[in-house]
Amino acid sequence: GVNEALCDVIASLQWRAPTAIQVEAIPLALSGRDVIGLAETGSGKTAAFALPIIQALLDGEAHPNFALVLTPTRELAIQIQEQFQALGKPLGVRTICLVGGLHKTDQAIVLSKRQHHVIIATPGRLADHLADTKGFDLRRLRFLVLDEADRILNMDFEDSLTKILKELPRDRRTFLFSATMTKKVAKLQRASLRDPVKVEVSGKYSTVDKLSQYYLFIPAKLKDHYLAYLLHQLSGSTIVFTHTRLQASRVALLLRALGFSAVPLHGQMAQNKRIAALNKFRARDRGILVATDVASRGLDIPHVDNVLNFDLSSNVKDYVHRVGRTARAGRPGKSVTFVTQYDVMLYMEVERAIGKKLPLYEVNRDEVVRLGDQVGVRIH
Template sequence: MADDAVKSVNPNTEETPQDSSSTDVIQQLDGGENEVTVKTFKELGVTEVLCQACDLLGWKTPTKIQLEAIPVALQGKDIIGLAETGSGKTGAFALPILQSLLASPQRLHSLVLTPTRELAFQIAEQFEALGSSIGVKCAVIVGGIDMMSQSMVLAKKPHIIIATPGRLIDHMENTKGFSLRGLKFLVMDEADRILNMDFETEVDKILKVIPRERHTYLFSATMTKKVQKLQRAALKDPVKCAVSTKYSTVDKLQQYYIFIPSKYKDCYLVSILNELAGNSFMIFCGTCNNAQRVALLLRNLGITAIPLHGQMSQDKRLGALNKFKSKSRSVLLATDVASRGLDIPHVDCVINYDIPTHSKDYIHRVGRTARAGRSGKSITFVTQYDVELFQRIETLIGKKLPAFPTQEEEVMMLVERVSEAQRFARMVKMSKRGSPRERVAAKR
């Protein structure tokens, strides 16, 4: 496909950059004092063909981060976007990139870096949906997929690459003929998490080989010291578009806790799922093993549960996400690999089965519900071992959480059934592992 396969539509609403009295400091736009009255994508400067794509996706009006970021991006400025989970960040960077691609079609035009495979596929879906009428080609470059097949995709020179840093470096070092020397746009989505996952070295390598003259968008839920350092290294006179306060949770989120003995966590979980039946749940577990075990337990009790964790293959992880998103499963048991950035629009309730060891992860977990102005509920299990961690969370969010009302007598009536389901889950796991002799033989 030639470079001009992207149908060229000159956006006649392009704005000229405004003068700035201070280019050596970050300019800041917030959703508070400078209230923005623009309500349509067209008024933001988005060209007609992309406005039509937004309409087809059901995007009737821009979200807060889109209102703040899109006009700035269309002026050609670098951006630091601080916004809560579910705020429409992908649209905030995808629309300006696609508009640039329309004006000047080019292969290997843009690179989007993400912390996880699932988020990469999700971003690609949105780019392809927004660019479906203009022939945009995307490539997802993540681990867990054959390098050779990815090399063949890269050889075709897609317009946009969405990648995890580690696998992208693999291709930059080993795939013959692959180069990003002509790159026009770099996006780092969930930048705080990219850095928390120890991708700093990979990001530094990428920054050294891509052009200095480029547009860079950095999006993050929190402005950590690592993100500030990256911003200084990667962005030039950026505009800060902040639409949420640090470590806040959304107003329409009802947050509760339950103080329970550790040995009865499964009983309380089943009781809550029964009480709130008909809702969709995302249940966070501290380990892959726990997510798998609880999913098996719930299935044995007739609850449509499915796990999502890092020890699953890429195909199984995507399959689990799709089943939950299509509502064929009402309960998703997840580790923190799924707690950030994924577009799962219908989560009614988040349950912290295992309390997060890092308080900031609480914000990201409960951000899976009450998205885009909808209401939602979160319930955190607090055992005798979790009191200090729970107090740190309350300090971080600046509020005392109320207790979720439960009837202990009714919960205790479930003990026998739940114990039987626990035994079943253990048996299934042991049968899948095989006998000790079989496990030894498999390692040879």
């Protein structure tokens, strides 16, 4: 059902076959239904809603504020805008990205020109513009997309979301995409969708087959030593996940001191620095990205070869999304999770949820000890 003009754009992007969520969701969306899409990370969800929206723009009256995509993080919003531009720019589709960390007045000036068809936004910044930006409203909106809905609701955006939904016309189409169907997401579904079709293409906590997952049981005080050892052993680009912003900054500084090309990414960084960090990693200018869970969802960087869980994620969903940053688009990938004496119960929960026991990653303990002297000097 995708029209010829869009098919030509898809062919130019060398997309040869649709993903499972695209096969299920796109025909339903094109037929006029509201859609709930449940799919694992890296499943191609963005195109599943972008293509029907762009086709509707081409088929009907292309007016400002035609579609709104709400998403939880700035990085994901920017990435969604990039995908809309890749698919829609050759066809004249114009987009705007409204996120925090960038100058709100500049965004308001662009909004006042009313030249954009698709708004991609984080809920907090959009709610601010609806309250403060003169002449900006969403009364003619035709499409609403709630992307990563479970995470939007887990990040305390409920108040902003309530304000936004009150401003939207009832006569609209709504697509809700989420990794899992939580009670909060079900409540949001009842509030914002009309007779939706539910599409589910994966199990609750599934990971892709080409991902090789391992664990490493180590003393907490030697985590830095083992990290340095693994980064010497592994080839290719690597994301190192930490639990806190402070830890991400500390580990990135340590790795630089040890001669690795590492860059941090966390929520306390200024937006321009976050974008710069991602761009350096995407362009392979930096081989290691040290990040909090701000990078665990949605970021599509196909060349990530390894994921190291330096700090074990606080829940199973985050674990699945973290390791989903590698083994994307049919490529192989490897993940290694550090398990200390304090993480055993949490790690057992992960194994229970994903339904498999992970193999132990083999290391040369003598080599770790040798590297430990070098790491110890850098730490102190």
